[in-house]
Amino acid sequence: MNKKDVYDVSVLPDNIFTLKGEEFFHAIRSLVGEVICNILQIQMIDSAQNFLNTVDVFEIFKYDSEEIDNIKTKSCFKMRNGEYIIRTGVLNNMTYLKTILKKKIEEQHSFTNDLQKERYYELIDQNSMLQSLIDWYSQNQFTNNYSNKKHLFVSSFIDTITKNIVKSKQGYRYDDSVKDFALVLYILGGKQCYDFIRINIIGALPNLTTINKLISNADSILTEGQFRFAALKEYLDTVNVRFGFCAEDCTGVIKKVKYDVTTNSFIGFVTKLSNGVPIRDCYQTDSFEQLTFWFDNIEKASLLNIHMFQPIPQSNQANAPASFLISAYGVDSTSTAIDIINRWIYLFNNCIQNQIRIIGFSTGKIFASKFSS
Known part of the structure; x- marks a missing residue:
């Protein structure tokens, strides 16, 4: 039997990380035996997550307590000088349990990632706009510096839209190049033109309140009759x-x-x-x-x-x-x-x-x- 077969995660229930209390102990008992189960029970380690977060489950054997004497006797050898040595089988079972639970987590994460990738591929296949964006970014990733600078605003504009449309309006954010573009559009096109474009391209441009703040902060307001x-x-x-x-x-x-x-x-x-x-x-x-x-x-x-x-x-x-x-x-x-x-x-x-x-x-x-x- 190879190492991969030793840690076959199929022996674990698929819902092992949602089990708690007796259901969890029942699964552990059937997997690694009564002794391991008793060590976890007495410490109230009643879930897989709780177990994986415990640094040393054998730490209780350092203490002198009547409550753990029976478990200590079954799990350890008592030396003539009074010290206890944990049996090899108990150590191996505990290591096996922790290893197989970690591998189960990895498998679930891998499965989730695969589903996510499959979902992304389906979205790309079903949306021509996403395909065009991927092609555009791929072409511009390896172009010269002049071309990168030339398309810098386009990249910022696309990034701004794609990031904002998945947020609430209160969470919209705009980088400096988009703010500069918005100011120029507002000044050249006027309020109605600006608001018409902003309403129809969701998440692309800041609202009029933000525009007025930008104008005020720019200290570019003219005072009638003042020579600058x-x-x-x-x-x-x-x-x-x-x-x-x-x-x-x-x-x-x-x-x-x-x-x-x-x-x-x-x-x-x-x-x-x-x-x-x-x-x-x-x-x-x-x-x-x-x-x-x-x-x-x-x-x-x-x-x-x-x-x-x-x-x-x-x-x-x-x-x-x-x-x-x-x-x-x-x-x-x-x-x-x-x-x-x-x-x-x-x-x-x-x-x-x-x-x-x-x-x-x-x-x-x-x-x-x-x-x-």
Whole structure:
């Protein structure tokens, strides 16, 4: 008989690990005899798991107790000096019992793993999408670094969806690349477009509350009439550029007044100018009468005036850096050519103070008409 046959786990009941108490002792008694059963019973080792967790089942023989004298006599040789030596057959049976139980666990785990693998193979065979994903990951696993970087976002996007769809909504998680994509989609596509895509691709994109938090944390909220010279300098440092063109133009907007909680002011009125330069937070008030007066006497802005800076790349740079939004504020069509020139002087001087050089200005049709007139 070979070793494999000695430890034939088929001699154990299939439910051996669920048996407890007398049912467990009955199975042990039929397998390795009464003596082993008595050693386990007196220690209340009444289940297979309990037995496997016991470090030394023979430790009780070290103690001098009348309760174990009978078991000790049957299990051990008593030496003339009073010491007890465990019989070889008892040792072998206990080793056999522990070994065969461990092998039973291994067999059950192996069976479970085989069932799991079989189930996975069936799922793959029945789902063309899974087959395509496996093929895609297999192809990109051994491609060069450029290709890996090229497909990095796609991998993150797929991973995000597959991990989130098996969780509750409260457990959804998104990595940085997916968050960046979500922000760009929200900004370019707008709220309705973003929410439509998010609802239809479950688990792919964070909700609108998370998007608003990301925008707030990014410290990229514009304050009406503020010129972001420090932020422009920081941006140009990252792209290693110091020269550029500045552009000013208007776009039509729906007339609307809103309260800006970050500045405790009302935005949407025509921004007041000082030498052509917008005055920040000029509509701050805690007075309802003052607010009523503004609504009755101040025009709501029909145009949004913006200032952009377009960096000029150095000769060793292949692509031009993206343009940068310096300022935005509500206006009407009453600005004069002097206002525009004063703003350009203000922009030029502040950029010089931040080691930025404007080499030219451009304007749209609305402002161009001011000069021609």
